[in-house]
Amino acid sequence: MRRPDLSSVIAATAQxxxxxYPPAxxxxxxxxxxxxxxxxxTVAAWLRYPTSMDAALVAIAGPGGxxxxxxxVGADSTELAEEDYAWRTWVDEIVASWAASLLTRPDLAAAAVAAVTGSEHTAQAGDVDFRRLTAPxxxxxxxxxxxxxxxxxxxVARLHRAQLLERLRAGAVDPG
Structure with missing residues (x-):
């Protein structure tokens, strides 16, 4: 079975x-x-696109930018350099919103990691440690x-938090 490739979406959304929200x-x-x-x-993308087919479809259609x-967030994106414009096309708004929720709500982060444990993604990726997300x-x-x-x-988190909560409930994980 081919490994689902969400690396472009994950990298762009993390970027x-x-x-x-720049670091110290x-x-x-x-x-x-x-x-x-x-x-x-990563956790948000794996929840949003749980199968290889989902990952393949987003690779074809694109995530939206x-x-x-x-x-x-008040960023001026009207005069972006071509190299900045290119990676921004791979940002997924829903993945960013879900990731923002996970970064600010430890209960949701733990529930989301539990939901992806044993998924097609973790089966392909092997043993993955999300400690920096769940227990910073x-x-x-x-x-x-x-x-x-x-x-x-x-x-950002509010944009699609309801969908995240719905996805976690559908996965039989109580998000708190």
């Missing part, structure tokens, strides 16, 4: 989150914030204060 200064902080954003985007998200330590929290701030992420 958008880190650019919209320093290389280590940037790396830790990126790891948290990538873990959140960051336009609405950019507008929502003090270093993780200091590295990404904006990325973990519930009030700042609320506009």
């Amino acid at each position: 958008w989150l880190v650019r919209a 200064t320093g290389t280590l902080n940037a790396v830790l914030a990126e790891a948290q954003a990538r873990q959140a985007a 960051s336009g609405r998200l950019d507008w929502l 330590d003090e270093l993780d929290r200091r590295a990404a204060p904006l990325l973990r701030h519930p009030d700042l992420l609320a506009p």
Whole structure:
């Protein structure tokens, strides 16, 4: 069976989150914030596109891009360089919204990780550790204060949180 490839969606959505909510200064902080954003985007993408067929369809149709998200956070995306425009087309608004919810709500993060455990994605990826998402330590929290701030992420998280909760309930995981 071919492994579902959501790497472009995950990478672009994580990149958008880190650019919209920059880490604290320093290389280590940037790396830790990126790891948290990538873990959140991975779990959100695996929930959103649970099968190889779903992943294949999004690869064909495209995820929609960051336009609405950019507008929502007040980013000026009208004069983007071509290389910035290209990766932004792979941002998935729903994945970003779900990832924002997971980053700001530990109960949802734990439920989402439980929901993807044993999925087609984890079967293909092997043993995956989402500790930076579900149990961030003090270093993780200091590295990404904006990325973990519930009030700042609320506009993005609210966009599609109801769908996330519905997906988690459908997966028989109680999101709290």
